[in-house]
Amino acid sequence: MLAKAAGTAARRARHGALRQLSASAKAAEALPLVDLSRSDEEAAEELRVAAGRFGFFYVSNHGVPREVEEGAFTALASFFANEEVKGSIHQSKTGSFRGYVGPFEQGDYGMDDTDLRKDQTTQGADKEAEAKAAMDYKELFHFGTELPRDHAVYNDLLYCDNIWPNNDPSVFREPMSVYYEEVRQLSDRLLRVSALALGLEPEFFVRQASETPMTSMNCLHYPPLETGELGSQIGIGAHTDFECLTILNMRGTNDPCLEIIRPEDGAWMPVAPREGCFVVNVGDMLARWSGDTFRSTVHRAFNHPRDHRYSIAFFRGPDFDASLAPQVGNKEKYMPPVNAGKHMLARITQANPGAVAADSA
Numbered sequence: 001m002l003a004k005a006a007g008t009a010a011r012r013a014r015h016g017a018l019r020q021l022s023a024s025a026k027a028a029e030a031l032p033l034v035d036l037s038r039s040d041e042e043a044a045e046e047l048r049v050a051a052g053r054f055g056f057f058y059v060s061n062h063g064v065p066r067e068v069e070e071g072a073f074t075a076l077a078s079f080f081a082n083e084e085v086k087g088s089i090h091q092s093k094t095g096s097f098r099g100y101v102g103p104f105e106q107g108d109y110g111m112d113d114t115d116l117r118k119d120q121t122t123q124g125a126d127k128e129a130e131a132k133a134a135m136d137y138k139e140l141f142h143f144g145t146e147l148p149r150d151h152a153v154y155n156d157l158l159y160c161d162n163i164w165p166n167n168d169p170s171v172f173r174e175p176m177s178v179y180y181e182e183v184r185q186l187s188d189r190l191l192r193v194s195a196l197a198l199g200l201e202p203e204f205f206v207r208q209a210s211e212t213p214m215t216s217m218n219c220l221h222y223p224p225l226e227t228g229e230l231g232s233q234i235g236i237g238a239h240t241d242f243e244c245l246t247i248l249n250m251r252g253t254n255d256p257c258l259e260i261i262r263p264e265d266g267a268w269m270p271v272a273p274r275e276g277c278f279v280v281n282v283g284d285m286l287a288r289w290s291g292d293t294f295r296s297t298v299h300r301a302f303n304h305p306r307d308h309r310y311s312i313a314f315f316r317g318p319d320f321d322a323s324l325a326p327q328v329g330n331k332e333k334y335m336p337p338v339n340a341g342k343h344m345l346a347r348i349t350q351a352n353p354g355a356v357a358a359d360s361a
């Protein structure tokens with residue numbers, strides 16, 4: 001099995017860390033909480049501290065109905081169990097990033113210094129397993145903002161038509177779209193609260209993230225390792241998110257399969273799901289806008305040894321033409337300012353060397 005071929009040192013370190021964590025789960029440091037039942041001004045104060053320290057935080061009282069969340073995860077579980085449906089909407093048939101991507105088809109986000117796959121790929125004896133360990137053991141469905149082909153900022157990588165299974169829309173398309181719209185509204189509120197937290201007028205980010213938003217959603221499945229022990233196969237390799245904010249929802253296990261780099265000491269810090277909460281993180285674009293007052297933190301996720309893990313990552317992006325000029329903080333670092341769309345395409349092609357940004361504005 002995969003985990004057997006993985007680097008033993010890395011695996012032992014991971015195994016030890018998780019075992020320790022479950023033994024002292026209560027003592028483990030947890031992410032801060034932003035409670036959205038409070039006023040925007042009060043929530044802004046919580047967000048300011050959390051985004052400045054970790055770039056990651058829990059969000060409670062977020063307003064997304066429980067049945068909408070459950071509807072999306074139920075639809076996802078049956079989608080990922082259906083090989084025929086997945087095959088029919090494989091990304092390779094779309095010429096874009098929309099649709100289905102299978103296990104070991106993605107990996108390497110240009111963060112190799114923080115990526116333990118480096119150890120794994122040099123230590124394994126079995127070539128095939130080594131090659132797999134270098135890639136993400138995840139499958140996903142991706143969709144996002146669509147624009148007409150004759151729109152001034154249209155390009156295939158960011159705005160092409162979504163591709164959906166050819167089944168009854170109530171089975172998959174509708175529950176996923178309803179969830180998307182709910183979290184999109186939540187992302188508006190979080191952008192307002194973020195603006196307040198930085199001392200900007202509340203609509204500053206929303207105004208620049210609503211016409212042609214480079215927003216998308218990654219719906220992920222991390223299959224279990226089935227080794228009976230905590231493994232080190234990476235589900236998604238070390239990366240930062242490109243956009244403004246990510247709203248992450250996790251299901252299938254309460255173990256902390258997500259890890260973030262703790263800014264104080266550079267150590268990996270496990271993050272467990274928290275009942276009733278989303279995990280929200282700052283992406284590269286909001287970090288730039290904030291002149292690094294907010295952090296865009298490197299993170300990764302592992303497969304669980306026994307459980308199927310599912311997550312939905314909603315990425316709220318800015319408009320293609322938005323200027324990412326820092327408004328506060330370290331303004332010098334990001335001058336002259338970059339255009340959000342061009343920046344996004346550069347990051348996408350860096351992480352996916354085969355992708356060509358045809359039709360880009």
Ligand SMILES: O=C(O)CCC(=O)C(=O)O
Binds near residue numbers: 220241250258299300
């Ligand atoms: O599944 C997770 O916990 C993380 C997903 C993630 O980081 C992403 O899709 O960008």
Ligand SMILES: [Fe+2]
Binds near residue numbers: 239240241246299313
């Ligand atoms: Fe991410």
